[in-house]
Amino acid sequence: MGKQYKVAIIGGGSFGTAIANIMADNGHDTCQWMRTVARVDEVNELHTNEVYLPGIQLNPALRASSDLKEAVAACDAVFFSIPSKSSREVARQLADYLAPGTILVSTTKGIEFDTNKLMSEVLKEELPQVRLGVMSGPNLAKELAARMITGTVIASADPEVGSVVQDILQCSYFRVYAGSDMYGVELAGALKNVYAITAGMAAAMGCGHNTISMLVTRSLAEMSRYAVMKGADPLTFLGLAGVGDLFVTCTSPLSRNYRVGYELGQGRDLNEVVESLGQVAEGVNTLRLMKEQSEALGIYMPLVNGLYDIIYNGRKVSEVIGTMMCAEQNRDVEFIIK
Numbered sequence: 001m002g003k004q005y006k007v008a009i010i011g012g013g014s015f016g017t018a019i020a021n022i023m024a025d026n027g028h029d030t031c032q033w034m035r036t037v038a039r040v041d042e043v044n045e046l047h048t049n050e051v052y053l054p055g056i057q058l059n060p061a062l063r064a065s066s067d068l069k070e071a072v073a074a075c076d077a078v079f080f081s082i083p084s085k086s087s088r089e090v091a092r093q094l095a096d097y098l099a100p101g102t103i104l105v106s107t108t109k110g111i112e113f114d115t116n117k118l119m120s121e122v123l124k125e126e127l128p129q130v131r132l133g134v135m136s137g138p139n140l141a142k143e144l145a146a147r148m149i150t151g152t153v154i155a156s157a158d159p160e161v162g163s164v165v166q167d168i169l170q171c172s173y174f175r176v177y178a179g180s181d182m183y184g185v186e187l188a189g190a191l192k193n194v195y196a197i198t199a200g201m202a203a204a205m206g207c208g209h210n211t212i213s214m215l216v217t218r219s220l221a222e223m224s225r226y227a228v229m230k231g232a233d234p235l236t237f238l239g240l241a242g243v244g245d246l247f248v249t250c251t252s253p254l255s256r257n258y259r260v261g262y263e264l265g266q267g268r269d270l271n272e273v274v275e276s277l278g279q280v281a282e283g284v285n286t287l288r289l290m291k292e293q294s295e296a297l298g299i300y301m302p303l304v305n306g307l308y309d310i311i312y313n314g315r316k317v318s319e320v321i322g323t324m325m326c327a328e329q330n331r332d333v334e335f336i337i338k
């Protein structure tokens with residue numbers, strides 16, 4: 001067994017619980033912070049989190065606490081797993097409790113709605129004393145909690161952050177790759193959610209495998225084009241945090257974003273679908289931000305425009321597909337990012 005770390009996870013939802021469980025499996029002193037006292041008791045006494053990970057028996061060594069100061073005290077590393085909507089608010093609560101130099105890893109795959117900032121930017125503003133990393137990849141919480149093999153990417157400007165996170169999380173079912181393109185990894189995690197909504201919608205409408213394959217491939221082209229214009233490394237999009245995460249999110253009914261798309265494809269109303277989900281689907285807000293940004297920067301994004309028109313302008317799916325197919329024929333060269 002390697003070095004044992006003292007670690008905390010901020011967030012009591014599906015992903016926070018899944019990664020907290022890996023850390024406990026790996027023998028680290030692990031505390032998960034969550035605001036709901038009844039759920040803290042459930043994790044500590046029954047070793048389950050039935051609302052978010054039904055049917056999963058958690059490692060009995062995993063502790064939970066609703067006391068933020070106690071949860072992060074003397075930690076080597078803190079993992080942040082709060083939806084983007086509440087990230088700044090929770091980061092502010094942490095400000096007095098994190099010692100200078102503490103490693104803080106964002107696992108949030110979203111963008112702050114009113115500022116268009118990535119979570120690393122939000123966390124840097126609120127917690128300037130930490131050493132930051134972002135983690136992203138094909139990491140469906142339910143599969144991770146069931147200890148099914150996958151990998152992820154930890155990206156940071158500080159190489160020590162990468163190697164500490166590898167020590168903490170790597171195990172027989174979770175391979176952790178380190179990189180330095182923090183911006184690209186984080187952006188990829190947020191952008192793919194939008195295309196998962198489209199893919200879910202396509203699946204509900206009975207589209208074939210050829211269609212889904214075209215959709216995923218052109219989604220990769222479109223999100224890479226957007227990210228490169230914003231300063232990311234295009235190669236990041238060919239790795240686990242890019243195509244890896246896009247593929248899983250666009251094909252698995254375990255993805256909440258895919259499920260939102262599926263239900264929309266069955267004719268349900270967006271607000272109703274989001275409400276009944278009971279968990280976060282970051283792509284709904286990210287779609288609006290991508291639409292605004294791509295228009296402001298003049299980036300060609302037919303898939304984002306099409307989904308936006310369907311969801312927010314009430315355009316018929318068949319009409320949008322018709323427009324897109326003709327436009328692609330006339331304008332698009334089959335390059336990855338151009």
Ligand SMILES: NC(=O)c1ccc[n+]([C@@H]2O[C@H](COP(=O)([O-])OP(=O)(O)OC[C@H]3O[C@@H](n4cnc5c(N)ncnc54)[C@H](O)[C@@H]3O)[C@@H](O)[C@H]2O)c1
Pocket residue numbers: 011012013014015016017034035052081082083084086089090107108109110139140141142278279280282
């Ligand atoms: N679930 C996955 O498979 C997965 C995988 C990788 C990354 N992520 C990302 O991780 C982030 C969190 O996702 P999740 O799946 O855990 O979401 P979730 O909806 O399952 O859980 C969110 C958790 O955050 C808590 N929370 C929300 N607002 C809060 C506040 N103001 N104060 C305290 N707690 C608050 C909720 O109580 C809940 O416990 C998202 O950005 C998501 O995209 C999710």
Ligand SMILES: O=P(O)(O)OC[C@H](O)CO
Pocket residue numbers: 109137138139140141193196245248249254255256257258280281282
């Ligand atoms: O459930 P989603 O749609 O938030 O996606 C889950 C993860 O991001 C998959 O890696």
